[in-house]
Amino acid sequence: MKIYLDHASTTPLKKEVLDAMTPYFCQYFENANSLYSGGRQTANAVALARQSVAKNFGCMPNEIYFTSGGSEADTWALKGIALAHKSKGNKIIISQIEHHAILNTAKWLKNNGFEVVELPVDNNGFVSPQKLEELIDDNTILVSVMYVNNEVGTIQPVKELAKICHDHKVLFHSDCVQAVPYLPLNFKELGFDLASISAHKFNGPKGVGALYVRNGVKIDKLILGGAQERSHRGGTTDTPAIVGLAKALELVQDSRDNHNSHVESLRNYFEQLVKEAIPFVHFNGGSPRVGSVSNLAFEFVESEGILMLLDMDGIAVSSGSACASGSLDPSHVLLSMGVPIEVAHGSVRFTFGEENTKEEVEYTVKSLTKIVERLRQMSPLFNLKQGETHNV
Amino acid sequence: MYNNKVLEEFANPQNVGVIENADGVGVVGNATCGDIMKITIKVENDIITDAKFQTFGCTAAIATSSCATKMVIGMTLDQALQLTNEKVVEYLEGLPPQKLHCSVLAEEAIKKAIEDYRSKHQ
Numbered sequence: 001m002k003i004y005l006d007h008a009s010t011t012p013l014k015k016e017v018l019d020a021m022t023p024y025f026c027q028y029f030e031n032a033n034s035l036y037s038g039g040r041q042t043a044n045a046v047a048l049a050r051q052s053v054a055k056n057f058g059c060m061p062n063e064i065y066f067t068s069g070g071s072e073a074d075t076w077a078l079k080g081i082a083l084a085h086k087s088k089g090n091k092i093i094i095s096q097i098e099h100h101a102i103l104n105t106a107k108w109l110k111n112n113g114f115e116v117v118e119l120p121v122d123n124n125g126f127v128s129p130q131k132l133e134e135l136i137d138d139n140t141i142l143v144s145v146m147y148v149n150n151e152v153g154t155i156q157p158v159k160e161l162a163k164i165c166h167d168h169k170v171l172f173h174s175d176c177v178q179a180v181p182y183l184p185l186n187f188k189e190l191g192f193d194l195a196s197i198s199a200h201k202f203n204g205p206k207g208v209g210a211l212y213v214r215n216g217v218k219i220d221k222l223i224l225g226g227a228q229e230r231s232h233r234g235g236t237t238d239t240p241a242i243v244g245l246a247k248a249l250e251l252v253q254d255s256r257d258n259h260n261s262h263v264e265s266l267r268n269y270f271e272q273l274v275k276e277a278i279p280f281v282h283f284n285g286g287s288p289r290v291g292s293v294s295n296l297a298f299e300f301v302e303s304e305g306i307l308m309l310l311d312m313d314g315i316a317v318s319s320g321s322a323c324a325s326g327s328l329d330p331s332h333v334l335l336s337m338g339v340p341i342e343v344a345h346g347s348v349r350f351t352f353g354e355e356n357t358k359e360e361v362e363y364t365v366k367s368l369t370k371i372v373e374r375l376r377q378m379s380p381l382f383n384l385k386q387g388e389t390h391n392v
Numbered sequence: 393m394y395n396n397k398v399l400e401e402f403a404n405p406q407n408v409g410v411i412e413n414a415d416g417v418g419v420v421g422n423a424t425c426g427d428i429m430k431i432t433i434k435v436e437n438d439i440i441t442d443a444k445f446q447t448f449g450c451t452a453a454i455a456t457s458s459c460a461t462k463m464v465i466g467m468t469l470d471q472a473l474q475l476t477n478e479k480v481v482e483y484l485e486g487l488p489p490q491k492l493h494c495s496v497l498a499e500e501a502i503k504k505a506i507e508d509y510r511s512k513h514q
Binding site for chain 1: 424
């Protein structure tokens with residue numbers, strides 16, 4: 001059996017998306033910037049894709065810039081705004097629970113003379129608008145807070161945050177990479193000045209994303225080169241990827257309500273079964289959170305062992321953020337939320353998707369129960385705990 | 393990232409547990425770092441006749457605990473003190489660079505257990 005429960009990491013490409021992309025690899029391969037008819041044809045496909053994306057995000061087509069993915073969009077937003085607005089101020093505010101694409105770009109800016117201030121989160125994983133009100137000042141040029149957190153799924157009060165920014169004439173960017181499958185996004189209504197998205201999180205191809213930049217917002221270029229993306233982003237236009245992104249977005253718009261209720265019912269069933277079967281578990285992330293994410297921390301064990309043993313049973317999950325798997329530190333998100341470090345070491349993220357079933361949830365909980373029990377038997381911490389219990 | 397030998401050792405660890413009335417106990421690491429290793433040994437005539445482990449830690453920590461205990465059983469105390477983390481890594485046919493510290497923990501836990509035994513049997 002093969003069970004995929006890591007949809008926040010990436011999702012399978014949909015057949016309809018592949019079909020939409022296919023003609024643009026071999027048949028209509030011409031460079032979209034070429035003047036001859038073949039080039040005009042691919043340019044037209046890109047223009048239609050851009051219109052469709054803009055319509056789905058409630059913005060103008062010329063406010064959408066295609067990128068190589070979410071990380072490029074995030075990096076561009078931060079660096080591009082910081083450099084274009086440095087005469088106004090040098091302070092940038094981000095949240096503590098941002099993706100590493102934001103965190104590491106902010107670190108780069110800090111090393112290059114900008115002041116970076118982090119907005120804390122509460123124990124449930126939420127940024128406080130009131131705290132932003134305290135931190136924002138005349139020197140602030142940009143605030144960046146993600147819409148949906150990638151590790152615990154919490155939905156941040158971005159509309160309120162954007163309003164505070166605008167009251168102070170500060171630009172607001174939101175990393176919306178994890179939001180697209182679950183929340184309708186109307187950038188104008190939300191009041192965003194910039195927003196990042198990535199296609200592979202919603203059954204589109206990997207290696208393509210977009211940055212929304214509201215008309216009138218001045219931004220420096222990140223990738224220099226030719227006149228692509230209205231001279232804002234160099235690099236030969238990736239026609240099939242862009243067509244795929246637009247198609248995947250259309251599909252997700254049409255099916256979002258059904259998708260949400262499906263994943264949420266699976267997630268709730270999963271958490272209920274875990275609660276019944278396994279003691280000493282922390283359920284991380286408060287409400288509101290998106291329906292697909294379950295972030296659990298199992299006391300007395302280390303999450304990598306759980307992940308590897310689940311894999312041996314055919315179940316794919318991630319421990320904290322997969323991007324952090326090269327590091328030994330536990331999740332910065334959980335630590336920001338005040339989860340004790342030894343508990344954070346035992347955190348596993350399960351993210352459900354369209355193809356998952358109730359039977360898969362049941363099989364997973366059975367496997368998980370057995371694995372956690374086995375690792376606890378091996379753990380000196382658990383045996384210490386058992387000893388304490390006996391002594392009481 | 394892990395080779396098959398490491399995964400096999402992790403999935404089927406040997407010598408899990410605690411020896412009752414152990415002759416030597418070694419505990420290293422801490423929960424904050426995400427690794428704690430406890431090794432207990434039985435010693436007869438200066439030879440390690442049994443070794444068991446309990447480990448809170450990652451795949452590599454569990455695999456190295458298992459193979460370190462296997463390797464020292466039957467060794468004299470002096471031989472066991474010569475057990476280096478390189479030998480543990482060699483036995484496992486390599487570990488990812490960021491996991492090498494786990495093999496150091498196994499070496500240290502064995503050494504501590506022997507020190508503990510010797511301090512009680514001077």
